[in-house]
Amino acid sequence: MSAHNPDHLHPAVRPQLQSRTISPKSKNMVMASHGRAPWYSPDGKNVEAYVIGIAGGSASGKTSVARAILSALNYVPTVLILSQDSFYCAHTPEQIQTAFNNDFDFDHPDAIDTPLFVKCLLDLKQGKATEIPIYSFVHHQRMPEKKYIYGASVIIVEGIMALQSPELRALYDLKVFVNCDSDLMLARRIKRDVSERGRDVNGILDQYLRFVKNSYDNFVQPSSRHADIIVPGSSNQLAIELLVTHVKRQLDTRSLRFRRMLAETGEEKSKARSRSSTLLNDESEDGNVVLLEQTNQLLGIMTILRDRTTDRGEFIFHADRLSTIVVEKALSLIPCQSKTVRTPTGIDYEGLARDDRLVGISILRSGGPFSHGLRRVIRDVPIGAMLIQSDPRTGEPLLLKSDLPSSIKSRETSGEVKVLLLDSQMGTGAAALMAIRVLLDHGIKQLNIIFLTYLITQPAIHSVHRAFPNVKIVTASIDPELIEMHLPFNPDSLQLGEVAGEADFAVQTIENSSSINEKVDENEDENDLRSAIKNENELSSNHFKINVKDTEELKFSRSTSKNNENEKRAWIISPGMGHIGDRYYIS
Amino acid sequence: MSSPNVITTCLPASGSNVHKVELPENALVLSPTRQLQSLLTIIRDEKTQRTSDRIIRLLVEEGLNHLPVIDKKVTTPTGQVYNGVAFQGRICGVSIMRAGEAMEAGLRDCCRSVRIGKDEETYQPKLFYAKLPDDIAKRYVLLLDPMLATGGSCIKAIEVLLEHGVEEEKILFLNLIASPEGIQKVCTRFPKLRIITAWVDEGLDSNSYIVPGLGDFGDR
Numbered sequence: 001m002s003a004h005n006p007d008h009l010h011p012a013v014r015p016q017l018q019s020r021t022i023s024p025k026s027k028n029m030v031m032a033s034h035g036r037a038p039w040y041s042p043d044g045k046n047v048e049a050y051v052i053g054i055a056g057g058s059a060s061g062k063t064s065v066a067r068a069i070l071s072a073l074n075y076v077p078t079v080l081i082l083s084q085d086s087f088y089c090a091h092t093p094e095q096i097q098t099a100f101n102n103d104f105d106f107d108h109p110d111a112i113d114t115p116l117f118v119k120c121l122l123d124l125k126q127g128k129a130t131e132i133p134i135y136s137f138v139h140h141q142r143m144p145e146k147k148y149i150y151g152a153s154v155i156i157v158e159g160i161m162a163l164q165s166p167e168l169r170a171l172y173d174l175k176v177f178v179n180c181d182s183d184l185m186l187a188r189r190i191k192r193d194v195s196e197r198g199r200d201v202n203g204i205l206d207q208y209l210r211f212v213k214n215s216y217d218n219f220v221q222p223s224s225r226h227a228d229i230i231v232p233g234s235s236n237q238l239a240i241e242l243l244v245t246h247v248k249r250q251l252d253t254r255s256l257r258f259r260r261m262l263a264e265t266g267e268e269k270s271k272a273r274s275r276s277s278t279l280l281n282d283e284s285e286d287g288n289v290v291l292l293e294q295t296n297q298l299l300g301i302m303t304i305l306r307d308r309t310t311d312r313g314e315f316i317f318h319a320d321r322l323s324t325i326v327v328e329k330a331l332s333l334i335p336c337q338s339k340t341v342r343t344p345t346g347i348d349y350e351g352l353a354r355d356d357r358l359v360g361i362s363i364l365r366s367g368g369p370f371s372h373g374l375r376r377v378i379r380d381v382p383i384g385a386m387l388i389q390s391d392p393r394t395g396e397p398l399l400l401k402s403d404l405p406s407s408i409k410s411r412e413t414s415g416e417v418k419v420l421l422l423d424s425q426m427g428t429g430a431a432a433l434m435a436i437r438v439l440l441d442h443g444i445k446q447l448n449i450i451f452l453t454y455l456i457t458q459p460a461i462h463s464v465h466r467a468f469p470n471v472k473i474v475t476a477s478i479d480p481e482l483i484e485m486h487l488p489f490n491p492d493s494l495q496l497g498e499v500a501g502e503a504d505f506a507v508q509t510i511e512n513s514s515s516i517n518e519k520v521d522e523n524e525d526e527n528d529l530r531s532a533i534k535n536e537n538e539l540s541s542n543h544f545k546i547n548v549k550d551t552e553e554l555k556f557s558r559s560t561s562k563n564n565e566n567e568k569r570a571w572i573i574s575p576g577m578g579h580i581g582d583r584y585y586i587s
Numbered sequence: 588m589s590s591p592n593v594i595t596t597c598l599p600a601s602g603s604n605v606h607k608v609e610l611p612e613n614a615l616v617l618s619p620t621r622q623l624q625s626l627l628t629i630i631r632d633e634k635t636q637r638t639s640d641r642i643i644r645l646l647v648e649e650g651l652n653h654l655p656v657i658d659k660k661v662t663t664p665t666g667q668v669y670n671g672v673a674f675q676g677r678i679c680g681v682s683i684m685r686a687g688e689a690m691e692a693g694l695r696d697c698c699r700s701v702r703i704g705k706d707e708e709t710y711q712p713k714l715f716y717a718k719l720p721d722d723i724a725k726r727y728v729l730l731l732d733p734m735l736a737t738g739g740s741c742i743k744a745i746e747v748l749l750e751h752g753v754e755e756e757k758i759l760f761l762n763l764i765a766s767p768e769g770i771q772k773v774c775t776r777f778p779k780l781r782i783i784t785a786w787v788d789e790g791l792d793s794n795s796y797i798v799p800g801l802g803d804f805g806d807r
Binding site for chain 1: 620621622623624625627628629631640641644645648651652654655656659661662663664665667669671672673674696798799801
């Protein structure tokens with residue numbers, strides 16, 4: 001994996017939309033495309049992921065069907081293929097020995113850790129992060145490591161027993177059975193097991209006659225009666241087309257027009273309140289919104305930052321200074337434990353110690369400046385990043401990348417982690433909602449999240465607190481207005497500069513189970529991909545151009561009205577301070 | 588006054604010792620937030636090697652708030668007019684060597700291209716060395732010294748500044764930990780000067796060290 005520096009992402013990875021590398025070996029995979037649109041409603045509740053279960057005999061072609069669906073859904077932000085193979089039970093040493101002797105029945109429903117399978121799938125379906133086990137066919141054992149997975153809007157579950165357990169079946173939105181000739185399956189199986197899993201033909205045949213055949217007749221084939229649709233194992237393009245059309249229609253009904261909804265609902269409600277609270281001063285720490293004391297220095301800093309004639313050096317200096325002040329204020333809200341120390345004069349002093357389970361998450365790019373301020377205050381705090389930008393035409397937020405500290409990724413620790421969420425300004429609150437939703441999906445408590453910003457609008461405060469009332473907001477300034485603008489935009493060279501930008505499209509393959517050697521392969525793939533990206537960058541100078549056809553395809557589900565075609569929509573804070581990321585990073 | 592060898596009982600951390608001391612009007616103490624207390628806990632700990640710039644930055648920010656501003660209208664990048672303020676008056680930081688030098692980095696974090704002069708003092712208040720900007724008389728002066736014990740060196744430094752033509756009301760004395768005695772002495776002597784301190788401690792021991800204090804700041 002690349003050592004990733006969140007602050008210097010801008011001229012980063014921009015592969016072509018068409019390039020898609022899928023490792024032929026790994027069964028679990030995530031395909032991430034141009035970014036993830038909101039997967040939750042404006043009140044902050046998750047919309048469930050669409051889950052497809054694919055069962056069928058061993059080597060019947062389940063994986064190919066899954067991949068065909070995945071390729072056909074290439075405009076869906078994140079599609080995950082989850083293989084049943086990952087969920088084989090952890091074995092005792094005796095079982096491992098029988099497995100090496102080809103005596104272990106892998107084709108019985110009991111070989112699968114169904115409770116764990118259900119738990120992981122339920123987490124994923126509800127949009128939560130989860131950690132799936134890694135099973136090695138070389139060692140016939142579950143590996144101690146786990147694979148972190150988060151954020152799929154479509155999940156494809158495949159395995160011979162995928163339709164076996166009623167608990168699993170309850171989670172599927174669509175159940176598919178792949179039907180294939182027995183001799184074709186056996187031929188494929190011999191070929192695969194010899195080349196990929198290092199078995200010999202006698203062992204495979206022996207295993208087939210003793211276990212596989214029985215299992216297929218007794219468990220797998222009968223489970224086909226639960227399927228919504230039965231797909232042939234070969235020459236199945238037409239069946240897949242039908243499937244995909246159905247899935248597209250289902251996904252379509254779930255898509256949301258998001259930021260506009262926020263801007264509108266927030267406005268209405270804040271209008272009623274704005275009369276009474278036009279001047280929130282330092283005393284009225286309105287519930288969970290903390291406005292910094294409006295001192296002369298603070299007003300002076302804000303004046304410099306808001307002035308459009310301020311040069312970049314001056315802007316950076318004062319932005320850093322302001323973030324330091326905001327961070328100090330936010331830290332004063334976090335509880336401390338008592339601690340007694342001995343001073344050099346030999347006297348005990350009963351003091352307080354800071355909670356060390358603190359992490360910072362900056363929302364890129366405009367949250368980037370803030371991480372400098374945080375580092376100044378706490379040098380060794382882990383800082384993660386989320387890249388959230390707006391879709392140029394709809395103005396909806398897209399989650400393009402998230403890079404979170406390990407204490408958040410692990411469910412065991414995330415419950416106690418305190419998060420400082422950093423973004424330099426909040427206009428509609430859409431990016432903030434998305435970032436908070438990501439944190440909640442990882443098991444972080446609302447009470448443990450503090451959102452830090454220079455500038456926030458009344459509508460944004462409202463929409464964040466409507467969805468997540470317990471999240472604290474610390475801000476240096478509150479602006480009253482949010483103006484909807486339609487900026488001119490040329491559809492022939494859609495430039496994602498300000499709003500989108502980096503890592504627009506990335507295919508990521510999760511290295512699975514099978515072997516350690518595979519990891520090496522993955523790295524090579526990645527290097528290839530990266531050098532391909534480099535070339536692409538050189539060719540297309542600094543500007544990322546997507547051709548119109550692709551954009552249309554991305555938009556398949558959103559009904560774009562005709563008159564908006566040459567405009568992009570943006571919401572602008574007024575009086576505001578411009579695009580902070582640009583002013584900080586670009587002169 | 589307690590003897591240096593006897594360990595006194597633990598001081599409460601709730602900031603109660605701030606309120607029981609009567610302070611002169613021109614002395615200002617930072618509000619005892621939990622973060623400030625945890626920072627003080629770190630620097631008081633005899634095991635701590637690196638002192639933190641954070642308290643100093645908080646002090647400087649508080650100190651700068653006592654400088655005047657004038658109204659200023661600016662145009663934002665969105666084309667709107669914003670009624671803001673502009674800083675008025677130039678400033679100069681003067682650190683009392685050696686300990687005061689440790690505070691210079693914190694000052695530079697808050698003020699761009701601030702002039703910093705030197706003022707050498709010792710335990711016996713006697714001036715060794717003074718290097719001050721030529722136009723210091725026209726500036727506001729932030730005088731930096733982390734510890735205010737008896738107030739001897741601080742008073743000497745202020746006298747030097749006054750000799751150089753600095754107006755008394757333009758001096759802000761920034762200080763980390765002060766003794767009540769020191770504050771009283773300095774404030775009575777210079778009623779127009781302002782002191783900003785992060786914490787007021789119990790008092791002085793027979794060696795004129797602040798208790799519980801944090802030892803020799805410059806050495807650490």
